[in-house]
Structures are given as C-alpha cells and as structure tokens.
Amino acid sequence: MRREPACIVYCLLSGNVAPLPKLISCVVLILALISQPAIAQIELDNSGNVGIKDASPGTSQTLNLQGTNATGIKIVTSHSGPFSYGLNSQISSGATNYGVWSRAQNGSSANYGIYAEGKGGSGTFSFGVRGNGRGGNTAYGVYGEVTGTATTEWAGFFAGKIYGDCCMWSSDEKLKEDIVGLDGASIVQKLMLLRPTSYSYKQTEEFSALNLGKGMQYGLIAQEVEEVFPEFIEDVTQPASIDENGNDMGKPMTFKGMNYNALIPLLLAAIQEQQAEIDALKTALQSNGILVDR
Numbered sequence: 001m002r003r004e005p006a007c008i009v010y011c012l013l014s015g016n017v018a019p020l021p022k023l024i025s026c027v028v029l030i031l032a033l034i035s036q037p038a039i040a041q042i043e044l045d046n047s048g049n050v051g052i053k054d055a056s057p058g059t060s061q062t063l064n065l066q067g068t069n070a071t072g073i074k075i076v077t078s079h080s081g082p083f084s085y086g087l088n089s090q091i092s093s094g095a096t097n098y099g100v101w102s103r104a105q106n107g108s109s110a111n112y113g114i115y116a117e118g119k120g121g122s123g124t125f126s127f128g129v130r131g132n133g134r135g136g137n138t139a140y141g142v143y144g145e146v147t148g149t150a151t152t153e154w155a156g157f158f159a160g161k162i163y164g165d166c167c168m169w170s171s172d173e174k175l176k177e178d179i180v181g182l183d184g185a186s187i188v189q190k191l192m193l194l195r196p197t198s199y200s201y202k203q204t205e206e207f208s209a210l211n212l213g214k215g216m217q218y219g220l221i222a223q224e225v226e227e228v229f230p231e232f233i234e235d236v237t238q239p240a241s242i243d244e245n246g247n248d249m250g251k252p253m254t255f256k257g258m259n260y261n262a263l264i265p266l267l268l269a270a271i272q273e274q275q276a277e278i279d280a281l282k283t284a285l286q287s288n289g290i291l292v293d294r
Contacts, residue, residue, distance in 0.1 A: 072102075086116070092135070099131070110239050110252070113144075152237050159238060160211040169261070184273025187266050193228050194220055209241055209253070222256035232259050 042052050049057035055066035065072055075086040089099040104111040118126035133139035144155035173179075197219065201212035226233040236257040241249040282292045 072104075097136075112239070152235065154236075157239070159209060161213070167261075182265065182269040184269040184276070187269045188273050190228050191266060191270050195224055197221060207253075210238060219260070220258065222258045225258055226256070229262070232262050233257070234259070 042050055043055075043057055044050055045057040047057075049061060050063050051057040052063070052065040053067040055064040058064040077084050077086045087100065091097045091099055100114065102113045104113050114129065116128040118128045120126075129142065131141035133141045142156075146153040146155050199217050199219070200215065201207070201217065203212070203214065222233050234257050235254055238253040238255070240252045285292055
C-alpha cells in the first residue's frame with residue numbers, strides 16, 4: 001500500500017504520454033514537490049480501492065473520500081450532445097447495491113447528503129437526480145433517510161409537483177399501540193370550526209424557490225387549523241438555494257406545513273356520526289307514521 005501526492009500518481013498512470021518523456025516529466029514533478037508539502041494525497045490498496053485525503057481505502061468502497069472541505073466532490077459537465085451526466089454510477093450483483101451513497105455532517109447551518117441541479121441546455125428534460133432501482137426483492141429509485149437529533153428532519157424535500165403512485169402509509173396494526181376509536185360527535189364539532197377556502201399562491205420572487213402551484217387552489221389555512229388541530233401543523237424549512245460554487249444564496253425560509261392526510265379518518269368519523277344521526281331521525285319519523293324514502 002502506497003501514499004503519494006495525487007498529481008504524481010496521475011502522471012505515472014497517464015496513458016497519453018510516451019514512456020521516456022513521461023518518466024522524465026514525472027521525475028521533474030517529484031523533485032519539484034520534494035520541497036513543498038503534499039496537499040492532495042491518495043492511497044491505493046492491492047485490490048484497486050482508493051482512499052483520498054483523510055480516508056483509507058475501504059473494503060466496500062472503490063473510492064473513499066473524507067475531508068473537512070464544504071464540498072466533498074464537485075462535478076460540472078457541459079456537453080452539447082443529447083445527454084450530459086455529472087455523475088453516472090451503476091452497480092450490481094451485491095446483496096445490497098448503492099449507486100451513490102453520500103453523507104454530509106457537522107455543518108453549522110445545513111447538511112446536504114446530495115445536492116444536484118439539472119439546468120440549461122436545449123433538451124426536453126433536466127434531472128437534478130434520476131434514480132432507477134431494479135432487480136432484487138426490493139428496489140428503491142431514491143431512498144432518503146435522516147438520523148440524529150436535528151430539530152427539523154425531512155427524508156425528502158420537494159419544491160414542486162410530485163408525480164407517481166402516492167402514497168402508501170404505515171397502517172399495519174402491529175406497528176401501533178394505544179389505539180382508541182374516535183368520538184364522531186366531538187370530531188364533527190371541531191371540523192365545523194375549520195374554514196375551507198379558495199386561494200392562489202403568491203408568484204413573487206420572494207417565494208420563487210418553492211415553485212408554488214399556479215391557478216386556483218382549494219384548502220385550509222395552517223394558522224387556523226393549528227388552533228383546532230395543532231398536531232396537524234409543523235414548521236417546514238426550505239433550505240437556501242446554492243450557487244455553482246456551493247455558496248448559500250439568500251437565507252432559508254420557514255413556513256407552516258399541514259398534514260392533510262390526517263383529516264381523512266376524522267372526516268370518516270364525522271360522516272359515520274352524521275349517518276347515525278340521520279338513521280335515528282328516520283326511525284323516529286317512521287315511528288310517528290311518517291314514511292322516509294331514503
């Protein structure tokens with residue numbers, strides 16, 4: 001196992017230079033570097049695995065990079081052809097396969113495991129991230145996980161529309177405890193306090209990063225819902241946009257998000273309660289000789 005300055009190893013491995021000139025140029029390079037500290041270093045083991053900077057070659061990583069820089073790897077690709085890939089990674093045959101596995105940690109403001117942007121060009125599509133999981137018993141196109149003790153945690157944050165078969169929730173009884181049926185009467189009373197509204201999102205520069213929907217919208221106001229069902233509301237933070245050098249552009253934006261799906265069981269309980277009242281009224285009317293068709 002050897003550790004050398006990265007530029008020397010690149011010089012020795014380059015296949016575009018004739019042997020003698022390559023040897024001479026590499027010797028000159030080595031002599032030039034003797035008097036100064038080697039900044040970028042790589043370590044290559046017998047299996048061809050590579051460790052860069054503060055990392056040693058890992059048994060399960062072909063390339064292992066660890067350092068204290070704000071950006072671990074920056075790839076910029078500009079190509080006039082039909083496709084341009086900043087990173088194209090494929091792996092197969094293992095019990096568990098990761099095309100890309102990335103972790104960012106210890107940032108004082110925000111940590112991005114992967115920050116990807118697809119922009120420009122004259123093509124039909126731009127993908128910041130495109131994931132394709134196939135084969136095996138379980139396949140994930142994109143899998144996001146948050147761990148630790150962050151105040152706000154999101155496995156995925158999408159500023160824009162999401163298309164697909166959504167969503168399957170964890171509703172298995174074996175995952176739950178303290179199960180209590182809802183009181184339909186009290187639920188109806190609370191639902192009556194909510195104010196359904198129509199509205200349109202502000203299409204201003206201030207909120208442009210959120211990519212808010214255009215046209216007429218229908219829904220509730222988070223601040224009003226929070227007064228009745230505070231458990232439905234959570235503060236959401238939109239990370240600051242990042243320029244091509246990894247610098248924050250502006251400040252993160254915090255706003256209130258609502259779990260609309262939590263309304264579904266409440267609406268069901270309310271419908272059941274109202275149907276029970278209707279049936280009771282029908283029975284009372286019929287007992288007094290008043291026929292009710294339905």
